[in-house]
Amino acid sequence: MKIGFVGCGNMATAIIGGILEKGILKKEDIKASTKTENSAKKVQETLGIECTTDNKKAVQDADVIFLAVKPQFCEEVIQEIKSEIKSEQVIISIAAGKKLEWLEAQFGAGHKIIRTMPNTPALVGEGITGVCPNKEVTERELEDALVLLRSFGRADTVTEKILDVVGAVSGSSPAFVFMFIEAMADGAVAEGMPRKQAYEFAAQAVYGSAKMVLETGMHPGELKDMVCSPAGTTIEGVGVLEERGMRSAVSESIRACVKKTKQL
Numbered sequence: 001m002k003i004g005f006v007g008c009g010n011m012a013t014a015i016i017g018g019i020l021e022k023g024i025l026k027k028e029d030i031k032a033s034t035k036t037e038n039s040a041k042k043v044q045e046t047l048g049i050e051c052t053t054d055n056k057k058a059v060q061d062a063d064v065i066f067l068a069v070k071p072q073f074c075e076e077v078i079q080e081i082k083s084e085i086k087s088e089q090v091i092i093s094i095a096a097g098k099k100l101e102w103l104e105a106q107f108g109a110g111h112k113i114i115r116t117m118p119n120t121p122a123l124v125g126e127g128i129t130g131v132c133p134n135k136e137v138t139e140r141e142l143e144d145a146l147v148l149l150r151s152f153g154r155a156d157t158v159t160e161k162i163l164d165v166v167g168a169v170s171g172s173s174p175a176f177v178f179m180f181i182e183a184m185a186d187g188a189v190a191e192g193m194p195r196k197q198a199y200e201f202a203a204q205a206v207y208g209s210a211k212m213v214l215e216t217g218m219h220p221g222e223l224k225d226m227v228c229s230p231a232g233t234t235i236e237g238v239g240v241l242e243e244r245g246m247r248s249a250v251s252e253s254i255r256a257c258v259k260k261t262k263q264l
């Protein structure tokens with residue numbers, strides 16, 4: 001399989017890094033394009049793949065094409081490449097908010113398009129991707145796409161409406177989790193822990209907690225209660241988080257992401 005990436009910024013770099021790390025494709029099987037020479041050079045240096053500023057070159061021989069530019073640049077990029085795209089090529093869009101109907105209208109009728117929403121933990125093989133194909137994509141092609149997307153984490157089909165929610169709950173949320181880790185480490189540093197060690201302890205606690213949710217199937221509230229000893233230390237911290245509105249801040253931030261996605 002040969003893959004072409006149109007746009008190779010943070011998200012595409014994470015996907016390519018994850019695919020190469022898993023070894024399912026060779027560097028020669030992946031091509032990419034960026035807007036500027038500087039970025040193309042950086043991609044070549046960091047990922048060791050061919051990267052050009054010629055978008056057509058990135059898509060010409062590809063079986064699968066990733067549309068990986070920001071939503072506001074999708075239209076101009078599609079107009080540039082659409083004459084090169086053949087109906088047997090599978091187009092995977094990772095652009096937030098760009099609906100299948102819109103993508104179909106841009107590429108023209110008869111193209112196989114899969115709208116997806118990945119996240120940057122793909123870089124370490126721990127991503128999760130929401131997937132929604134159009135009617136031109138066969139079951140076999142969808143299965144092949146899922147195998148590719150699962151090479152850098154989990155992937156599952158969702159309805160197109162839910163894809164916008166995926167964008168928030170797993171696409172954007174790594175940013176919130178990084179803020180949470182940074183804030184916990186700041187607290188630990190304030191209490192005397194060396195910063196590097198604080199990041200390691202905070203990050204491992206988040207990693208292990210996430211694993212418990214995924215692997216035990218227990219309710220997050222029950223897992224929280226298991227940490228809170230009666231008259232203990234944790235319930236004091238829980239009280240502060242409740243007082244400062246952590247739950248509503250987090251859930252409202254997810255809703256703000258979905259709201260913005262609908263405007264893209």
Ligand SMILES: NC(=O)C1=CN([C@@H]2O[C@H](COP(=O)(O)OP(=O)(O)OC[C@H]3O[C@@H](n4cnc5c(N)ncnc54)[C@H](OP(=O)(O)O)[C@@H]3O)[C@@H](O)[C@H]2O)C=CC1
Pocket residue numbers: 006007008009010011012033034035036037039040055068069070071073076077094095096117118119120171172
């Ligand atoms: N970042 C994330 O966590 C996630 C992002 N996404 C989606 O991924 C897409 C990319 O986001 P992200 O990687 O964060 O953005 P970046 O800004 O990091 O990357 C954008 C890339 O697009 C390139 N580009 C811009 N204009 C053109 C053009 N005309 N032709 C070719 N390449 C072009 C840029 O090149 P140059 O550097 O030269 O300007 C850059 O390589 C977005 O649609 C976003 O919604 C989805 C899920 C998660």
Ligand SMILES: O=C(O)[C@@H]1CCC=N1
Pocket residue numbers: 096167168171172
């Ligand atoms: O911030 C963004 O727009 C992209 C989409 C999901 C995560 N990052």
